[in-house]
Amino acid sequence: MHQPLTDEQICLGHEEDIFGHHGAMMPPIVQTSLFAKQTFEELVAAFAAEDERFVYSRGSNPTVAVLEKKLALLERGEAAKCFSSGMGAISSLFYGLLQSGDHILFVNGIYGPTLQLAKHLQRFGITHDLCLAREAGAIAAMLRPTTRLIYFESPGTMTMQVLDIAALVQVARSRGILTAIDNTWATPLLQKPLTLGVDISLHTGTKYFGGHSDVLGGALITRRELLKPIFSNAYLLNGASLSPQDAWLLIRGLRTLPTRLRQQQADALQVARFLQDHPAVETVFHPALSDSERQLAEKQMSGYSGLFSFTLKNGSFEKICRFLNALRLFRIGVSWGGVESLVISPHNGRNAEALRKKGIPAGLVRLSIGLEGAEALIADLDQALEQTGLLER
């Protein structure tokens, strides 16, 4: 009888128990650190199932639980846990599931701080490798007998390369290795990795979920059986818990995620095509603009978000500085996924070699397309490219 809720309806809160809260259109912010019980026996029982009962807000909180249920529904997962940042989610994944002697294989472009964290894990006997090749055979060749986790991004968030997720899952499953994806680029609206067999999907909510550059948050979505050790070995003990205020901001952000993404997808494609045709631009990295990437993307994603990158011809550090400084509408800054357009380059004038090892061209410029409108953004890029070209000696 009941149709399952659409993603749009879930974002709008149709699964929320609003009449349990006087019909309030937004869930209440339950601003409390602890939950008292009427009897001590009740408290003891709640302690024994702290991942499901409200005891202390470092473990669970009703406002955060509304967001967790929503993300589990969007990702088609059994359960979700939210964190105070994306890195909180990523570190809890590692601390929760890995032990000394284990090996992680990172595949594809990986968010820099995730790899930095992996370096620190070496002190605890957890090793890793980075595989930039994307064919199943090349990935399989880098596995070790001790590989416990394949951690990947698709698309990556620097050069937006797409991995064949089903093929990677097959490699991992045949060897009993867990898989985890940082699904931040696509959001659960455009890609549902758990339905392709991935064990864990994770997000930073700081980017598209919040969408307004006003909140940090993160999330893991997986099976209950895997979330349990992450909850008890890491979530409760790391203390990277999401606050109810921030959970509320993320719930509010998700209300408009489908609409924002539709607009940002369309505008980003228009801007990317303009750049592709511009004589000062060498390569545009957008999954829809390369035949091979697009074929894979269309197999496993239902659309594109607003983050992509490109290289300037002869993109020296000096030239990148001139170009970024000449932009008027794009703000220069880290992060992405908000309503304002942003520009950044991974190049800092000294790290060309380190970038090359990670498969990132030194002349890369990354754009996060906001909601200013494609025409205004194209005009801004056009004038900045012209100014940069004119200044060339």
Ligand SMILES: *Cc1c(COP(=O)(O)O)cnc(C)c1O
């Ligand atoms: C920003 C980012 C993160 C980290 O999220 P925080 O909320 O800043 O901790 C993880 N993965 C990707 C792809 C990101 O862009």
